[in-house]
Amino acid sequence: MPDKNDNIEQLLGGFMNEVEAHEAAADIHRGDELLSEYPAPLPNAHLLEEIKAEVSRSLAAGRKRVYWVRRVVAVAAAVIIIASVMLLWHGGGTTPVYPGTAGLWDDTAITNLRAEMDAVLDTMISLEADEYGFDEGAGDFAEVELEELEMVATNDDFWKG
Amino acid sequence: MDDREELNEIIAGCQRRDDAAFSRLVNAYSKRCYGYFYRLSGNAETSDDLLSKLFMRLVEKIGSFKGGSFEKWLFTIASNIFYDHLRHQYRQKRLIEARVKQIMEETPPRPTDSEMGDKLQQQLSKLDDDTAGLIMLRFYGELSFKELSELRGEPIGTTLSKVHRGLKKLRELMGGTNA
Numbered sequence: 001m002p003d004k005n006d007n008i009e010q011l012l013g014g015f016m017n018e019v020e021a022h023e024a025a026a027d028i029h030r031g032d033e034l035l036s037e038y039p040a041p042l043p044n045a046h047l048l049e050e051i052k053a054e055v056s057r058s059l060a061a062g063r064k065r066v067y068w069v070r071r072v073v074a075v076a077a078a079v080i081i082i083a084s085v086m087l088l089w090h091g092g093g094t095t096p097v098y099p100g101t102a103g104l105w106d107d108t109a110i111t112n113l114r115a116e117m118d119a120v121l122d123t124m125i126s127l128e129a130d131e132y133g134f135d136e137g138a139g140d141f142a143e144v145e146l147e148e149l150e151m152v153a154t155n156d157d158f159w160k161g
Numbered sequence: 162m163d164d165r166e167e168l169n170e171i172i173a174g175c176q177r178r179d180d181a182a183f184s185r186l187v188n189a190y191s192k193r194c195y196g197y198f199y200r201l202s203g204n205a206e207t208s209d210d211l212l213s214k215l216f217m218r219l220v221e222k223i224g225s226f227k228g229g230s231f232e233k234w235l236f237t238i239a240s241n242i243f244y245d246h247l248r249h250q251y252r253q254k255r256l257i258e259a260r261v262k263q264i265m266e267e268t269p270p271r272p273t274d275s276e277m278g279d280k281l282q283q284q285l286s287k288l289d290d291d292t293a294g295l296i297m298l299r300f301y302g303e304l305s306f307k308e309l310s311e312l313r314g315e316p317i318g319t320t321l322s323k324v325h326r327g328l329k330k331l332r333e334l335m336g337g338t339n340a
Contacts, residue, residue: 006305012325015318024325031328034335035300038281040196047209048191051216055183058220062178 077120084113168231175223187216194239197301201243201294203282211246215239236302237312240294247290284334292327299324 008028012021088110171189174182194215198208218238226234285293299309310320 006307008306008321011306011317012321015321024321027329027332028325031296031324031332032300034328034332035281035296038279040199040301041205043191043195043209043212047212048187051191051213052184052187054213055187055216055220056180058217059178059180059183062220 073120073123076123077117080116080120084116088113172223172226172231175219176226183216183220186219190235191216193301193303194235197236197239197297198243200282200285200297200301201290202246203286207246211239211242214242218242230304230308232302233304233308233312236298236304239302240298240312243294280335281331284331287334288327288330292323292330295320295323296327296331 009021009025012024015021016024168189171182171185175186191212195208195212198211198215199205202208202211215238219235222238288296295309295313298304298312299306304312306317306320306324309324310317313320
């Protein structure tokens with residue numbers, strides 16, 4: 001019975017007089033009783049087991065995907081770091097830059113390295129945010145397909161006159 | 162542990178992608194959600210599909226639940242799934258109508274199972290979709306009028322009026338059996 005946060009009569013009182021509100025609240029309560037008298041059937045146990053199994057499969061697939069995404073991102077980050085360090089080490093082939101003398105590093109090179117690192121982190125964060133592959137627009141293809149079919153049907157009718 | 166604490170624990174588990182927590186969520190909400198789908202679709206097979214779709218959608222979206230009324234959040238998703246289904250059914254119907262009218266004559270838009278000799282189901286289908294949806298959302302979602310009006314994006318007076326008129330009409334259609 002859905003009365004959890006409502007004082008229906010008081011709510012209705014904001015829109016009608018006391019007598020009408022009392023009557024309308026009684027109507028709503030009687031309607032609720034009617035719905036309780038005719039309970040809907042319950043889902044069968046087999047269906048619930050199937051749903052749980054499907055959920056479980058989906059969670060496992062998500063975990064697997066996240067594992068691989070993390071590995072790929074980690075490898076990509078390592079490659080970028082190594083490449084950047086090598087670039088700095090050789091200093092463009094003219095001025096050698098040595099580890100342990102960070103203060104002597106070229107500012108532009110450090111900025112570039114940071115930008116690369118930020119880009120990798122951003123990618124990682126966005127991949128994590130979408131790690132379970134939810135796609136709000138997934139249903140859109142079906143909609144577009146139906147619209148196209150609809151247009152075809154309309155065109156067919158047009159040529160038939 | 163009270164119900165609220167238990168629910169919070171289940172939700173936290175689901176957000177950690179824990180199988181067992183999702184299982185508990187299915188146990189906790191499947192009956193009400195199934196009832197909601199069943200009363201609106203009037204068809205057991207459709208309700209089975211929509212219930213599965215709902216829980217799969219929850220797996221995807223549970224991370225976006227940021228607190229507040231879980232029922233309101235859950236039944237908003239359930240309601241979206243049902244209306245997507247209705248739209249899809251309507252589009253399909255139009256397409257099929259354009260192609261093969263004779264098939265549609267044998268397939269009513271809201272089929273009724275034989276097991277639904279249940280009088281309420283028959284009378285419920287005589288209410289308009291919007292009112293029936295609102296009544297079922299309130300009954301099975303156990304939502305307050307405030308939550309309902311927020312969910313529908315309409316003034317609370319409109320929601321009150323629709324539910325009142327709808328329930329009154331339903332009682333009249335049922336012959337005022339419990340008056």
